[in-house]
Amino acid sequence: MSGERKKLLELKKLKKYFPVRRGVNIKAVEDVTFSIYEGEKFGVVGESGCGKSTLGRVILQLYPQTSGACIYYGRTRDEMCPKYLAKEVARLPAYQKAAVDFYQKSVGVEKKADVLRGEIEALSALGSDKEVKKEAKLQKKLSELEFQARELRKDASRQLREGSRTVGSLILCKDLPKIQALFDQAQKATAAAASAMKKFREYEKQYEEGRVDGAPDSGLKAKMDAARAEADRLVETSRNYRLQAFRDYRGKDVLPITERTQDPAYQAKLDGNYETGINLGKLTGDEMRELRREMQMIFQDPAASLDPRQSVGKSIEEVFVINTDFPAEVRREKTMDLLEKVGLKREHYYSYPNALSGGQKQRVGIARAIALDTKFVVLDESVSALDVSVQAQILQLLNELSAEKHLTYFFITHDLGVVKHFCDRILVMYLGNACELADSKALFHTPLHPYTESLLASVPRLKVGQEHSTESVLEGDVPSAMTPPSGCPFHTRCARCMDICSREKPLMKEREPGHFVACHLYDKEKGAPRS
Amino acid sequence: MGKKVLEVKDLVTTFRIDKKEYEVLRGVSFDIEENETLCMVGESGCGKSVTTLSIMDLLPGNGRVVSGSIKLNGQELTTMSPRERNAVRGKQMGMIFQEPMTALNPLLTIGRQMTEELILHRNMSKKEAYDTAVGYLEKVGIANPADRMKQFPFQLSGGLRQRIMIAMVMAVKPSLLIADEPTTALDVTIQKQVLVLLNKLKKDVSTGVLFITHDLGVVAEIADRVVILYSGRKVEEGSIGAIFSKPLHPYTIGLMRAVPNVDEDSFDIQPIPGTFPNITEEIGGCRFHPRCPYATDRCRAEVPAELEVEPGHLVCCHKVAEEYGKEGHR
Numbered sequence: 001m002s003g004e005r006k007k008l009l010e011l012k013k014l015k016k017y018f019p020v021r022r023g024v025n026i027k028a029v030e031d032v033t034f035s036i037y038e039g040e041k042f043g044v045v046g047e048s049g050c051g052k053s054t055l056g057r058v059i060l061q062l063y064p065q066t067s068g069a070c071i072y073y074g075r076t077r078d079e080m081c082p083k084y085l086a087k088e089v090a091r092l093p094a095y096q097k098a099a100v101d102f103y104q105k106s107v108g109v110e111k112k113a114d115v116l117r118g119e120i121e122a123l124s125a126l127g128s129d130k131e132v133k134k135e136a137k138l139q140k141k142l143s144e145l146e147f148q149a150r151e152l153r154k155d156a157s158r159q160l161r162e163g164s165r166t167v168g169s170l171i172l173c174k175d176l177p178k179i180q181a182l183f184d185q186a187q188k189a190t191a192a193a194a195s196a197m198k199k200f201r202e203y204e205k206q207y208e209e210g211r212v213d214g215a216p217d218s219g220l221k222a223k224m225d226a227a228r229a230e231a232d233r234l235v236e237t238s239r240n241y242r243l244q245a246f247r248d249y250r251g252k253d254v255l256p257i258t259e260r261t262q263d264p265a266y267q268a269k270l271d272g273n274y275e276t277g278i279n280l281g282k283l284t285g286d287e288m289r290e291l292r293r294e295m296q297m298i299f300q301d302p303a304a305s306l307d308p309r310q311s312v313g314k315s316i317e318e319v320f321v322i323n324t325d326f327p328a329e330v331r332r333e334k335t336m337d338l339l340e341k342v343g344l345k346r347e348h349y350y351s352y353p354n355a356l357s358g359g360q361k362q363r364v365g366i367a368r369a370i371a372l373d374t375k376f377v378v379l380d381e382s383v384s385a386l387d388v389s390v391q392a393q394i395l396q397l398l399n400e401l402s403a404e405k406h407l408t409y410f411f412i413t414h415d416l417g418v419v420k421h422f423c424d425r426i427l428v429m430y431l432g433n434a435c436e437l438a439d440s441k442a443l444f445h446t447p448l449h450p451y452t453e454s455l456l457a458s459v460p461r462l463k464v465g466q467e468h469s470t471e472s473v474l475e476g477d478v479p480s481a482m483t484p485p486s487g488c489p490f491h492t493r494c495a496r497c498m499d500i501c502s503r504e505k506p507l508m509k510e511r512e513p514g515h516f517v518a519c520h521l522y523d524k525e526k527g528a529p530r531s
Numbered sequence: 532m533g534k535k536v537l538e539v540k541d542l543v544t545t546f547r548i549d550k551k552e553y554e555v556l557r558g559v560s561f562d563i564e565e566n567e568t569l570c571m572v573g574e575s576g577c578g579k580s581v582t583t584l585s586i587m588d589l590l591p592g593n594g595r596v597v598s599g600s601i602k603l604n605g606q607e608l609t610t611m612s613p614r615e616r617n618a619v620r621g622k623q624m625g626m627i628f629q630e631p632m633t634a635l636n637p638l639l640t641i642g643r644q645m646t647e648e649l650i651l652h653r654n655m656s657k658k659e660a661y662d663t664a665v666g667y668l669e670k671v672g673i674a675n676p677a678d679r680m681k682q683f684p685f686q687l688s689g690g691l692r693q694r695i696m697i698a699m700v701m702a703v704k705p706s707l708l709i710a711d712e713p714t715t716a717l718d719v720t721i722q723k724q725v726l727v728l729l730n731k732l733k734k735d736v737s738t739g740v741l742f743i744t745h746d747l748g749v750v751a752e753i754a755d756r757v758v759i760l761y762s763g764r765k766v767e768e769g770s771i772g773a774i775f776s777k778p779l780h781p782y783t784i785g786l787m788r789a790v791p792n793v794d795e796d797s798f799d800i801q802p803i804p805g806t807f808p809n810i811t812e813e814i815g816g817c818r819f820h821p822r823c824p825y826a827t828d829r830c831r832a833e834v835p836a837e838l839e840v841e842p843g844h845l846v847c848c849h850k851v852a853e854e855y856g857k858e859g860h861r
Contacts, residue, residue, distance in 0.1 A: 421791040
């Protein structure tokens with residue numbers, strides 16, 4: 001099953017900081033990496049302030065990301081041909097040069113550090129009071145230099161990583177201009193393919209319109225096929241250029257940019273960075289707007305997301321006015337269809353939001369989100385403000401729509417009961433960090449992260465019989481995201497905190513198939529076994 | 532049987548909207564004993580908050596109690612003068628609101644706000660009041676209470692603010708505590724902390740608690756008895772065990788089914804069809820009949836009477852009445 005699933009979105013080390021004042025940031029989202037598959041209902045849970053809403057908005061590019069990448073596979077590069085691709089190709093030598101510069105600098109710093117090390121050694125042999133003092137001073141200087149060297153090296157590999165997004169490990173090659181030329185040609189072919197594809201879509205639309213009217217135009221059909229073939233040919237050409245580049249240059253004449261560049265494993269890692277999807281963060285405003293037809297959002301408060309002075313019908317129809325060139329009567333008919341699809345009546349076209357109940361308003365919000373050819377919807381606490389009986393109605397509607405239109409949901413909520421029964425996979429977040437990611441069944445049956453466990457334990461149960469509990473599960477409050485705790489962000493409240501937890505941040509690792517967790521308890525080589 | 536702290540009988544409250552009177556509460560009766568938590572459950576607009584406001588006499592200008600009686604420790608409240616009512620409010624009954632930030636004065640320190648009521652209601656000296664306040668802050672699990680006394684509400688987190696509200700109300704030792712959705716605005720982990728605290732304090736102070744919520748999970752956690760309201764009328768009342776193991780009214784059953792349960796592996800979403808009626812809507816007979824799958828002509832015409840199917844388990848439904856026979860107590 002998992003093999004067949006097609007990725008729709010991939011987040012790579014996504015980060016979002018909000019600056020408060022100089023040098024102080026609210027670290028809302030910290031290095032989050034995961035993928036969302038097509039047709040999936042992906043849930044995110046966590047307490048308020050854990051960054052779940054920010055994450056949803058960063059994915060939709062409503063907030064620009066601080067670093068990392070958010071890659072969308074809903075459309076191919078060839079179809080869309082975003083402008084940033086050509087720019088990135090042009091920037092390749094700059095990346096390479098910057099990497100070389102950073103590395104050279106780090107080597108220089110290392111040399112200085114070596115000299116210092118020698119001095120310290122000489123001093124420590126003497127060992128009088130004065131020397132000890134001096135030694136401490138030098139020691140401090142040394143650690144500063146070491147830190148500097150490390151940072152420079154990180155900068156170097158960051159530059160290489162940026163470059164590898166476009167050309168994989170070819171960023172290390174000496175013959176970069178030639179590679180660039182090949183990629184440029186590939187890029188041009190892709191652009192041509194994209195315009196051919198556009199032509200094809202136009203013909204197709206005309207043809208379909210003709211067919212509906214009962215007179216299919218065979219000339220148009222021929223034109224359509226020609227455009228399609230042209231597009232396919234160009235896509236193939238551009239692919240060939242890229243393949244050629246890899247065939248001719250991969251692993252040859254590798255520059256010794258850093259000490260790792262000769263290592264085949266590192267090269268493979270860079271190859272892995274090669275992007276086939278669309279990097280949302282690099283799109284221009286117009287391109288992103290084009291993609292927004294496929295990526296929508298439904299908010300928590302349905303009243304706040306509707307214009308109180310615009311009738312329901314008008315506010316849904318506006319979506320078509322802005323994004324399509326349908327004539328007025330088609331727009332109206334489509335709006336009516338949508339109203340019925342989300343369980344409202346045609347009469348509601350003329351109502352104003354103040355005449356609707358909370359559940360009905362949320363239905364209007366849903367209608368607006370699915371009006372165009374939507375593929376991906378971010379639902380930010382979309383059912384939290386509703387009463388239980390209405391909440392169940394809306395969940396049912398969302399379920400039906402996802403099955404019918406093959407939608408992918410990114411469902412943000414704090415209600416664990418809802419997320420368990422509505423979502424396929426669930427991500428647990430704490431203070432901007434991802435704690436655990438698993439199938440919803442696995443997460444509720446065998447939670448691995450202590451935070452997930454205590455979160456589950458604090459949900460009020462629909463079970464009576466036992467004495468009312470007088471024992472709290474989790475003490476204290478969530479720490480501030482401005483000054484998050486060192487190491488694991490949860491260690492200040494964790495019942496099973498170990499020494500290492502305050503020092504080192506745990507990495508997200510796959511502990512069981514499909515079950516990821518970021519916790520030191522499961523590091524066999526480091527931590528104590530789980531009690 | 533403990534002492535009855537609060538007795539509410541046939542309470543009718545109306546609101547005037549556009550020069551017309553609309554009944555929001557249509558004859559609600561219930562009572563609370565000492566040391567007991569009564570949970571009032573219902574969807575928004577069912578009248579649960581209006582019930583608390585009627586008891587506290589805090590209704591907005593266009594609302595008034597038309598008939599019925601509210602007795603606190605045997606004293607009739609509805610016939611009292613505003614001045615007498617003022618003396619009761621805050622001293623014999625305290626209230627915790629959903630949003631603690633709006634209930635606390637942002638311009639005064641926690642200490643000032645806490646000692647003020649102690650001086651007023653319990654005739655303490657400043658020193659005594661300060662010590663008592665610190666003691667109660669400690670009781671609700673606040674670390675460094677002396678420091679907190681100097682702080683302002685905005686310096687505290689939501690969970691802390693709600694704890695302080697609870698400490699403030701409990702410090703006066705009221706015989707009735709009304710909590711109107713006190714945990715709705717809090718995160719689950721903090722909610723758990725507050726619920727645990729309320730359970731603990733209730734035992735210490737021996738207060739009757741009227742707890743308003745729409746979250747059935749919270750009900751299971753805290754209630755001794757449950758009253759379910761629908762559109763201004765009580766539809767079912769019973770002990771927590773009876774309501775959860777044997778809900779009888781179709782609305783109660785629907786409500787239970789609509790909640791996604793964390794402990795269950797599969798959940799088939801079964802919403803109650805239709806929408807909650809507006810108070811301005813005229814619905815004859817049982818207010819629930821337009822959404823009820825079992826509605827008959829009788830339901831449309833006649834308001835169902837209260838029937839005690841088992842001791843302490845009251846249901847207002849024609850269908851249940853038929854099944855159990857007129858006399859109840861099968």
